[in-house]
Amino acid sequence: MFKSVTLVAFATAVAARKCHDLTIPISISARNAVFDLPALVSELDVTNFFLDFVRPGVNTTDKYLTGYKTVSGHYNIAATYCQPDHGPGETLQILTHGVGFDRSYWDYPYDYYNYSYVAEAVDEHGFSTFTWDRLGVGASSKGNPINEIQQFLEVAALTELSTLLRKGSVKGINAKFSKFVHAGHSFGSAITYNFVNANPTFSDAAILTGFSQNPNFLAGFALGGNFKPVKEVPCQAAKYPAGYITVPSGTGVNIQFFAPHDFDPKLLTYATENGQAAAPGEILTIGAGTGVVNAFKGHLLIVTGNEDVPFCGGNCSDTTTIQGTFPDLISFSKPFFPHASSFKASVIPGGGHGLNLGYSHKLAYNSIFDFLKSSL
Numbered sequence: 001m002f003k004s005v006t007l008v009a010f011a012t013a014v015a016a017r018k019c020h021d022l023t024i025p026i027s028i029s030a031r032n033a034v035f036d037l038p039a040l041v042s043e044l045d046v047t048n049f050f051l052d053f054v055r056p057g058v059n060t061t062d063k064y065l066t067g068y069k070t071v072s073g074h075y076n077i078a079a080t081y082c083q084p085d086h087g088p089g090e091t092l093q094i095l096t097h098g099v100g101f102d103r104s105y106w107d108y109p110y111d112y113y114n115y116s117y118v119a120e121a122v123d124e125h126g127f128s129t130f131t132w133d134r135l136g137v138g139a140s141s142k143g144n145p146i147n148e149i150q151q152f153l154e155v156a157a158l159t160e161l162s163t164l165l166r167k168g169s170v171k172g173i174n175a176k177f178s179k180f181v182h183a184g185h186s187f188g189s190a191i192t193y194n195f196v197n198a199n200p201t202f203s204d205a206a207i208l209t210g211f212s213q214n215p216n217f218l219a220g221f222a223l224g225g226n227f228k229p230v231k232e233v234p235c236q237a238a239k240y241p242a243g244y245i246t247v248p249s250g251t252g253v254n255i256q257f258f259a260p261h262d263f264d265p266k267l268l269t270y271a272t273e274n275g276q277a278a279a280p281g282e283i284l285t286i287g288a289g290t291g292v293v294n295a296f297k298g299h300l301l302i303v304t305g306n307e308d309v310p311f312c313g314g315n316c317s318d319t320t321t322i323q324g325t326f327p328d329l330i331s332f333s334k335p336f337f338p339h340a341s342s343f344k345a346s347v348i349p350g351g352g353h354g355l356n357l358g359y360s361h362k363l364a365y366n367s368i369f370d371f372l373k374s375s376l
């Protein structure tokens with residue numbers, strides 16, 4: 001059954017995207033890392049893990065790595081499909097959220113969906129959209145938070161979902177699409193980076209938001225979040241197994257996602273109360289595969305808030321941490337996409353890491369939809 005998301009309850013005809021929720025069973029496998037890391041169950045375990053993670057000169061991923069092993073499983077993925085009133089779009093956008101959120105990041109209900117990327121894509125630009133809770137997060141299946149829920153298996157999930165969507169074999173979506181766009185936010189961008197590298201001709205365009213290839217600034221995100229065991233955070237404890245970790249306070253969410261003066265303080269409260277946990281296995285594989293030259297052949301956009309903390313240290317315009325001459329830290333990625341049909345870097349003035357949720361989201365969306373208009 002379709003449910004209509006009507007933005008304004010006035011008599012005037014308004015675009016009202018049609019969305020419905022899906023549960024998609026998938027069987028996947030991936031070559032995962034095997035980490036010799038005990039479950040993080042106490043506050044001290046979590047704090048020590050992050051102090052370790054940010055220590056210069058130590059590769060924490062390598063420190064705990066004992067080898068690789070193929071992990072296979074049957075999982076249920078919670079997803080939402082949306083299309084315009086009048087029928088499916090020609091192009092499907094497949095949207096992958098980052099750490100701290102679920103798929104609602106793309107269609108944020110706060111303030112009558114005023115921040116919704118999906119509303120803009122479907123109602124204003126005629127796309128169909130597919131958002132999914134990443135494997136291990138939100139309403140999707142959970143798993144062992146160290147050796148199962150890792151970037152590798154989540155890339156396998158995105159690959160399987162994309163393949164099913166292209167074949168038209170997702171139960172509940174009666175449409176075939178002629179074009180595909182993959183977009184991610186943050187960790188979802190890292191997953192998208194790996195997907196388009198392994199499947200260089202699948203998508204006509206890809207968009208990496210809240211992303212750069214500069215690894216120097218993750219410490220601000222890792223420590224700034226003040227992560228705790230999920231079982232110690234009442235609003236999330238029931239939703240996740242022990243061993244997951246989460247950001248317990250508005251201060252942590254603020255540091256990680258919101259730039260000064262670019263957000264509604266009540267939205268910060270909402271984002272904190274509705275936050276989602278992460279798996280340590282995700283943290284240890286967060287940047288896996290993103291340092292290599294990408295084989296992607298479609299059109300590529302990277303769009304990041306100038307004041308993004310994890311990917312720009314709070315100033316994408318400051319290039320003192322990189323070698324070579326680039327106008328900003330986002331343009332630095334251009335040489336990583338030698339096969340792309342086009343490459344565009346966009347820095348959003350005043351924007352933070354949670355690009356869709358700042359006042360500046362309009363600028364970000366303009367940049368994205370201008371790019372899609374000229375690329376598709």
Ligand SMILES: *[C@@H]1O[C@H](CO)[C@@H](O)[C@H](O)[C@H]1NC(C)=O
Pocket residue numbers: 059060061062065
């Ligand atoms: C850290 O170690 C992992 C596992 O050995 C490796 O894949 C990764 O490339 C290393 N990272 C860096 C920055 O050297």
Ligand SMILES: *[C@@H]1O[C@H](CO)[C@@H](O)[C@H](O)[C@H]1NC(C)=O
Pocket residue numbers: 111112114
């Ligand atoms: C939300 O969107 C509506 C309709 O465009 C607008 O009238 C309202 O001012 C917006 N609210 C905020 C807080 O931006």
Ligand SMILES: *[C@@H]1O[C@H](CO)[C@@H](O)[C@H](O)[C@H]1NC(C)=O
Pocket residue numbers: 315317318319
């Ligand atoms: C960011 O870096 C640029 C280039 O170095 C500099 O001009 C600008 O003042 C910096 N912004 C802030 C807020 O410090």
